[in-house]
Amino acid sequence: xxxxTQSPTHLIKTRGQQATLRCSPISGHTSVYWYQQALGLGLQxxxxxxxxxxxxxxxxPPRFSGRQFPNYSSELNVNALELEDSALYxxxxxxGYNEQFFGPGTRLTVL
Amino acid sequence: xxxxKQSPQSLIVQKGGISIINCAYENxxxxxxxxxxxxxxxGPALLIAIRPDVSEKKEGRFTISFNKSAKQFSLHIMDSQPxxxxxYFCAATTSSNTGKLIFGQGTTxxxxx
Numbered sequence: 476x477x478x479x480t481q482s483p484t485h486l487i488k489t490r491g492q493q494a495t496l497r498c499s500p501i502s503g504h505t506s507v508y509w510y511q512q513a514l515g516l517g518l519q520x521x522x523x524x525x526x527x528x529x530x531x532x533x534x535x536p537p538r539f540s541g542r543q544f545p546n547y548s549s550e551l552n553v554n555a556l557e558l559e560d561s562a563l564y565x566x567x568x569x570x571g572y573n574e575q576f577f578g579p580g581t582r583l584t585v586l
Numbered sequence: 587x588x589x590x591k592q593s594p595q596s597l598i599v600q601k602g603g604i605s606i607i608n609c610a611y612e613n614x615x616x617x618x619x620x621x622x623x624x625x626x627x628x629g630p631a632l633l634i635a636i637r638p639d640v641s642e643k644k645e646g647r648f649t650i651s652f653n654k655s656a657k658q659f660s661l662h663i664m665d666s667q668p669x670x671x672x673x674y675f676c677a678a679t680t681s682s683n684t685g686k687l688i689f690g691q692g693t694t695x696x697x698x699x
């Protein structure tokens with residue numbers, strides 16, 4: 476069974492630009508979760524999508540947004556990038572019962 | 587009240603020894619407690635998880651001990667191996683469908699040969 480996949484692996488942007496990160500869940504999973512893992516801050520919950528709808532968002536500004544497509548894949552958009560947005564962005568998928576399975580992440584560097 | 591406090595921050599254990607990582611929480615609504623293992627450059631991998639209706643769960647060399655009254659849970663790695671060297675995260679969430687895992691700060695484990 477294929478795991479969660481994320482693309483790109485690495486992304487380098489400059490301040491003020493927009494970044495788009497993509498995630499494909501495990502087959503059969505309808506929920507996609509996004510987390511930010513910044514140095515020294517641990518894993519912070521960003522967004523939860525289920526059945527195409529945003530179900531919950533963490534304590535992040537509105538310039539962090541995303542969507543889930545009919546095939547349950549998802550993308551995370553970060554607008555007006557700031558230096559502190561540099562982090563590993565992790566996507567997880569699940570199908571009820573709280574289990575979340577993570578992908579390898581996208582390393583975003585903002586210069 | 588949403589925090590999960592994890593200790594120690596780092597741990598060095600000899601091969602064959604027992605590694606113990608502890609977590610504490612405040613929110614009594616938490617009812618699902620997973621542990622994740624993360625190697626450098628990789629995403630966290632779900633290792634083992636427990637719900638509050640049991641006090642202990644074992645999978646291979648990994649055991650979760652859960653103390654509901656103390657609001658604490660811990661991961662024990664028996665017969666620790668160099669391949670276990672990684673960062674371990676505890677987490678907690680509720681079944682109230684927030685989708686949100688609250689993570690501890692992580693423990694970097696080094697198992698010396």
